Amino acid sequence: MIDFLKSEPVLIVLRLIVYLVAIIAFVGLNAAYLVLAERKGAGWFQRRPGPVEVGPWGLLQPIADGLKLIAKQTIVPPGTDGLLFRIAPALMLVPALMCLVTIPYGDVVFGRNINVGLLMVFSFGSIGVFAIMLGGWASRNKYAVISAARIVSQNVAYEIPMLLVVVTMMMVTGTLDLQQIVGQQAGGFWNWNIIRGIWDFGAGHLGSNLLMPVTFLIFFICMLAETNRAPFDMAEAESELVAGAFTEYAGFSWGLFFMGEYANIVVGCSMATVLFLGGWQSPIGVVPVSWGVLGSLVGVCLFLAKMYALIFTVIWIRWTFPRTQFYGLLNLSWKLLIPTSLVTLLLTGALITLRAVR
Amino acid sequence: MSTKSAFKDVFGGFKSLLIGLRITLDQFFRRKITVHYPRETLKMPERFRGHIELVLDPVTGKSRCTACSLCERACPSSCILVEGAKLEGAKTKSVTDYKLNFTTCSLCGSCIEACPFDAIQFSKVYNVVGTSRADFDHMDLVKQLEEKRRGWTPPPPAPAAPATPEEPKAP
Numbered sequence: 001m002i003d004f005l006k007s008e009p010v011l012i013v014l015r016l017i018v019y020l021v022a023i024i025a026f027v028g029l030n031a032a033y034l035v036l037a038e039r040k041g042a043g044w045f046q047r048r049p050g051p052v053e054v055g056p057w058g059l060l061q062p063i064a065d066g067l068k069l070i071a072k073q074t075i076v077p078p079g080t081d082g083l084l085f086r087i088a089p090a091l092m093l094v095p096a097l098m099c100l101v102t103i104p105y106g107d108v109v110f111g112r113n114i115n116v117g118l119l120m121v122f123s124f125g126s127i128g129v130f131a132i133m134l135g136g137w138a139s140r141n142k143y144a145v146i147s148a149a150r151i152v153s154q155n156v157a158y159e160i161p162m163l164l165v166v167v168t169m170m171m172v173t174g175t176l177d178l179q180q181i182v183g184q185q186a187g188g189f190w191n192w193n194i195i196r197g198i199w200d201f202g203a204g205h206l207g208s209n210l211l212m213p214v215t216f217l218i219f220f221i222c223m224l225a226e227t228n229r230a231p232f233d234m235a236e237a238e239s240e241l242v243a244g245a246f247t248e249y250a251g252f253s254w255g256l257f258f259m260g261e262y263a264n265i266v267v268g269c270s271m272a273t274v275l276f277l278g279g280w281q282s283p284i285g286v287v288p289v290s291w292g293v294l295g296s297l298v299g300v301c302l303f304l305a306k307m308y309a310l311i312f313t314v315i316w317i318r319w320t321f322p323r324t325q326f327y328g329l330l331n332l333s334w335k336l337l338i339p340t341s342l343v344t345l346l347l348t349g350a351l352i353t354l355r356a357v358r
Numbered sequence: 359m360s361t362k363s364a365f366k367d368v369f370g371g372f373k374s375l376l377i378g379l380r381i382t383l384d385q386f387f388r389r390k391i392t393v394h395y396p397r398e399t400l401k402m403p404e405r406f407r408g409h410i411e412l413v414l415d416p417v418t419g420k421s422r423c424t425a426c427s428l429c430e431r432a433c434p435s436s437c438i439l440v441e442g443a444k445l446e447g448a449k450t451k452s453v454t455d456y457k458l459n460f461t462t463c464s465l466c467g468s469c470i471e472a473c474p475f476d477a478i479q480f481s482k483v484y485n486v487v488g489t490s491r492a493d494f495d496h497m498d499l500v501k502q503l504e505e506k507r508r509g510w511t512p513p514p515p516a517p518a519a520p521a522t523p524e525e526p527k528a529p
Contacts, residue, residue, distance in 0.1 A: 043390075044390075048390060
């Protein structure tokens with residue numbers, strides 16, 4: 001029996017089940033508590049305390065909210081496209097879960113290390129937009145349809161600079177394997193891609209992308225736009241479109257959209273951490289991996305610290321800036337982000353080619 | 359738009375975004391100003407105008423009102439009704455009934471200005487709640503004064519003045 005449990009296929013299946021449960025729990029808890037963090041953040045930025053009534057410091061608020069959502073009826077209004085209307089929320093959450101499978105949270109903490117992890121994350125990340133589009137279309141509601149149209153146009157605009165940035169990063173790192181990308185950034189914050197791109201301290205020469213901080217900024221802005229966060233939340237512009245594509249959704253199918261949205265934020269910030277901020281590597285020279293299990297744990301904590309710092313920035317931005325107008329949003333992408341990301345891509349290509357020629 | 363002004367636009371705009379972020383972060387770490395209402399209440403300011411009430415004289419523990427009905431006449435909406443009686447051995451009348459119709463009162467304060475004895479004042483009561491109309495169109499201010507009097511204690515007798523004032527010590 002023991003031998004059977006220790007056999008290779010069983011271990012793989014066990015690992016898959018453990019990670020499946022862990023990822024779903026992680027996404028669920030994250031969505032719940034990020035909503036609390038969001039509301040607390042909103043309060044603190046406006047000098048209010050945020051939710052404080054349920055539990056100590058309002059810590060049980062997400063559980064109360066979740067119970068309320070589960071207890072509500074999922075209404076499918078007459079005239080909607082029933083099938084699409086029902087599968088759209090799942091379609092929102094599932095790609096985000098798929099992305100989380102390959103993200104390396106620590107040197108051993110990852111669902112599956114795929115050698116095209118980067119590609120996989122961004123291909124699944126692009127599916128989320130379909131969910132909102134289909135949900136909005138199937139709702140048979142004018143606001144939802146307007147929102148669906150907006151989100152398509154917004155995502156087309158922001159997918160381009162996002163992928164150009166990813167291509168730049170791919171040229172810099174030379175791999176699509178997320179674990180390898182993190183591995184390259186070992187040994188202190190000056191080795192993280194955001195700085196190593198400018199000056200390579202290990203090799204003692206210029207890095208591959210002199211505009212690396214700009215690249216990071218473009219990535220971050222596109223991430224905000226792709227996850228429909230303020231100031232780019234045109235899809236859910238509540239002052240114009242009621243609730244956008246989610247207008248007709250009620251109860252837990254609406255909750256799934258919400259979970260998917262927050263899962264996407266987690267994925268986006270994780271990718272920013274992996275690509276630019278050294279993943280689970282420590283900011284000072286020590287390598288936690290060499291300490292065994294404890295080191296892995298420290299690595300995971302470092303990763304989460306970096307990720308949540310980025311998420312805090314996302315919340316901070318939301319409660320600072322008003323929503324852009326739609327032409328402002330498109331202008332930003334087509335007139336500024338795409339040219340700039342193209343320039344960084346060309347510069348990176350030129351630098352790498354020059355180095356290869358010499 | 360020239361290239362130069364386009365660049366200026368981008369960098370200037372980005373700088374303004376950073377300034378905005380700094381301002382909100384500054385607010386983030388400041389003291390919270392919310393008052394948790396049912397558990398905490400704000401102290402009403404000195405000039406707050408609640409419904410009028412009879413003043414409890416801190417020395418005698420009684421109302422100063424002599425039922426002269428000047429307030430009654432000063433009131434533009436006739437919402438005050440005063441009645442008084444002369445008590446045994448007293449020089450002046452004292453109030454026996456003071457009814458305020460708060461439903462028509464506009465809190466103008468003419469009654470308070472008219473009162474020659476400073477016998478009425480604005481209360482600091484702001485959460486006025488009642489279950490029937492009668493709670494407001496016949497507010498019994500004498501009864502409210504009686505309730506207030508329960509917490510009243512006669513002031514301690516003034517300490518006897520020292521026979522010889524103390525000499526200030528030489529520095």
